Amino acid sequence: MRTARKGSVEMPAFVRQLVKETEKRVSSFFKGGRGGASDGEQPGEGEKEEVIPSPYLDRPVLDKLTEEGCARWGLTYALGSMQGWRANMEDFHNCVPQLGGELAEWSFFAVFDGHAGSTVAQYCSQHLLGHILATAGIGPEDNPEKVKGAITEGFMQTDKHLHSVARREGWERGGTTVVSTLISPYYIYFANCGDSRAMLCRSGQVCFSTEDHKPYSPLEKERIESAGGSVSLQRINGSLAVSRALGDFSYKGAENRTPSQQMVSPEPEVCVVERSPTDEFLVLACDGVWDTISNEELCAFIHNRLQVCTDLRDVCTQVIDLCLYKGSLDNISIILLCFPGAPQLSAEALHQEAELEDLLESKVAEIYDELSASGEEPDLLSVLTVLASTIIPGLPPGGGIQSKRNCIISAYYHQREAHRPTVPNELGSS
Known part of the structure; x- marks a missing residue:
């Protein structure tokens, strides 16, 4: 089921008239002290700075896209996504609660946070899962090492095919971060490439979360410099704010180096967690969420909301509104996956x-x-x-x-x- 729903902060016409008098003050209140794209590009060192339109709007786009569904083994999920203050919507997602066939008890979900355009994020949302499954490393035997290898290979193949398409179509810029989960009957596999993040909550506490890939992280910085790049203003060559992504091929041209050794690596960090009856919920979200709220705060907030809300879409929209009101200027996307052990109405x-x-x-x-x-x-x-x-x-x-x-x-x-x-x-x- 896929529906476009108005944001819960939308107001009747007569109320919108009243709000005009404070709108500018509220906008400046939210925008004050924040600037720059969170994961896009800025003019690099030595490049001529161009006059470009602001990446932010005067008023946020509050309409929300929501989606919900379930898997026959007991998983329920919802997606919430909003353009927000950004001039364009560059987030995409993929929700497959049941893979089908001999993998009918498996599920796949992913959030794609594009930068310098939405083309790469859209392409990867349509092709990543297919490349993962094409490796033939995923099967009913559920071998963690084989599955992890298949996920990594699927990312690398997606980037390789994307490069061919980019050359053919003339895509000079653009990339996307990816955070995804593949859930089997026995394990939860996490794959992260960039600064979107996954978080698993178990028994009311954060059990696991992925690590963001930022240029200033020691191992990421070492790879960037070895590939001939530099890190300044916490960005690669003073421009790109993430160190792993699909696309961004202008950062992947170092000779005699493998794809995973380039300034921007397409290789995901893949982790596996054994499932537990005490698993409550899992969150996949872009950095528009994590820029304003910590893992522990979001875990506590969702745990509380699940006790008062029956519609997971409403929980997602509440998270989106919370991040907006806490100052997020980015696109905001979140997928909430609830296991049978999730909190119930109280x-x-x-x-x-x-x-x-x-x-x-x-x-x-x-x-x-x-x-x-x-x-x-x-x-x-x-x-x-x-x-x-x-x-x-x-x-x-x-x-x-x-x-x-x-x-x-x-x-x-x-x-x-x-x-x-x-x-x-x-x-x-x-």
């Missing part, structure tokens, strides 16, 4: 959630009245600023006040409407 958690939202509504009303009484204009940003400095018990762990921002916005506009002056009708009555 009557106690639902009660606490209702109490929290009642408390927030009363706090917003109190702040609104106080600002009005002091002669200040109780605009949305002013109310948010005061509320952010207020101690609020019971906020979702890992989420903080930002995770309840939609509730706060709703409460604010309720107060705005309640305080709107009454307009006399034609007969003079009020």
